[in-house]
Amino acid sequence: MNERHTSTALILVTLALIAASLACGRQTTLTPQIIVATPTTAASAAEVQPTAPEGGEEQPTALPEPTSTSVPGGCADGMHFVADVTVPDGTAFGPHEHFIKTWRIRNSGSCDWAGYYVVFDSGEPMGTLDQPIPDTPAGEELDISIEMTAPGGPGNYTGRWQVRSPDGANLGNLTCIIVVESGEGPPPAGEPTEVPMGEATEEPTSEPTAESTGEPVVPPANLRVSGWGMHSLTFAWDDAGGETGYILMLGNDSVSLSADTTSYMWEDPPCGITVEIVLIARDSGGAEIGRVMLSGIDTPACPAQPQTVTLQSLPAEDGYVRGLDSGASVNLEGDIKVGDGKQNSQQQAFLSFDISAIPQGATIQEATLDLSNYTVDGDPFAALGVLRAYKQLYETLDTGDFVAGFPDGFAEWSGPPGTANVTAQVQRSVNNGVSRFQVRLQFQNKTDNDGAGDRLRFPEGGPALTITHVP
DSSP states (O other): OOHHHHHHHHHHHHHHHHHHHHHHHHEEOOOSOEEEEEEEOOOOOOOEEEOOOBTTBOOEEEOOOOOOEEETTTEEEOEEEEEESSSOTTEEEOTTOEEEEEEEEEEOSSSOBSSOEEEEEEEOOOSOSEEEOOOBOTTOEEEEEEEEEOOSSSEEEEEEEEEEOTTOOEEEEEEEEEEEOSSSSOOOTTOOOSOOTTSOOOOOOOSOOOTTTOOOOBOOEEEEEEEEETTEEEEEEEOOBSOSEEEEEETTEEEEEETTOOEEEEESOOTTOEEEEEEEEEOTTSOEEEEEEEEEEEOOOOOOOOEEEEEEOOTTTOEEEEESSSEEEEEOSSSEEEEEOTTSOEEEEEEEEEOTTSOTTOEEEEEEEEOOOOEEESOHHHHHOOEEEEEOOOSSOOGGGOOOSOOOOSEEESSSOOEEEOHHHHHHHHHTTOSEEEEEEEESSSOOOSSSOEEEEEOTTOOEEEEEEEO
């Protein structure tokens, strides 16, 4: 062999080793949901593989970069596989063993990625169907991790995912190959798996078998929603034949079910989203017998969030009524007064709040009346005693709304007033469908007959009512 041919042979051997190494790392099987995608800065090695010899001389052929597509705006999409960060091809696991598969890829195009995603394409799904990819600038690398579960039967399994643009164009494939052993878990660290380098692994057959049961092989059918709850969905289906178990994929979640199961209640699913449901029947070797799916399934609505509103009293409806044994006059202008005046007559205050925006039937979680915004004339608590508050639907204020006695109220103060809990009172008003919550204030004693004003003054719109309700 001359020197030129010797050099060529060495180059081809080296390229073949590199290609075989990359090919092994490039395809890895697995499944569940994308957990995290982390930008990286590592550069990738070029991928090449030799072609079969022709005419007595091997001609190395570079592996093609994943398809790039033109995008409006002048940039081009592209994805380059860099490395298997975890779970090299041929890694062995025990039945139903959980693991995390991580690929490293590069945005090899000139378009920044926004709204791109990974979607399951073919083979053994072992979990998630599709997940978004974090926004990634052109030229940057990132790690994509998917939580997976090995199938229940021994054998070699392959799953394929694709990186896609927002318009659905395929930028390239990510493949995962694992070996499920009949034991309880993977072999000890460092023990080689029986996957020959450079040879394709055998995917589980899609041809139905029923070796373990002797039953006729029948795929599952008629997957349907059979029950709805406030916090659950129930699915039912016609049982498969010859299956030894099922995998039910619930959006980004999945659950393994035993043979002959024909229903499942999904408790506490993520609320207010639309999901795809996939039921896969498997035989004793873990091969797929058949699948059936439901698309566009809406999970139960999210609970209504509490709303809080603060209402100021209405100056046009607030006021006070003067009198002794009955109302003598009404004042709707200026400050709202409660106490006694220079004429030694009692002044009863009236406050009105518009609650019409709260729907009838709403649940009032909390309602607070705030009377802390006031000024003082004289010494009303020393002269007139206790101040009490009453719920009184007076609608339009007139002298007939004056109350001569001093009945029990929903709140009272022996000193400067602050806040009062009126949750029960507001709930009754809402249940009755009235548009106003109205309050009367009065002191225990009508007057101290000293010819001087002893009273509280509330400015127009000063009193406040804060309500938290659902919905």
